[in-house]
Amino acid sequence: MFDENERLANQEAHWLIDEFGAEAPLYAAMRAEKAIEQKDFARCARWKRILEILDESPAAKSAGSKY
Structure with a gap:
C-alpha cells in the first residue's frame, strides 16, 4: 500500500x-x-x-511529444 507521499509522486x-x-x-x-x-x-x-517513477513507466517512454 502506498503512503501519501508515494501516492502524490505517482x-x-x-x-x-x-x-x-x-x-x-x-x-x-x-x-x-x-x-x-x-x-x-x-x-x-x-x-x-x-523521476524514478517516470523511468519505470512505459507510458513515459512511449509518449510522443505534444510540441
Missing part, C-alpha cells in the same frame, strides 16, 4: 506524462535541480522519486 508523474509527454523526465529533472539550488532537499527527494 499522481504528479502521471500528470507530467499527460502534460509533457516524452519531455516529462526533463521537466522533473529541472524541478529537482531548482530544489537543490534552493537547498530544499525534501522537495528534491520528491522530484527524484518522480
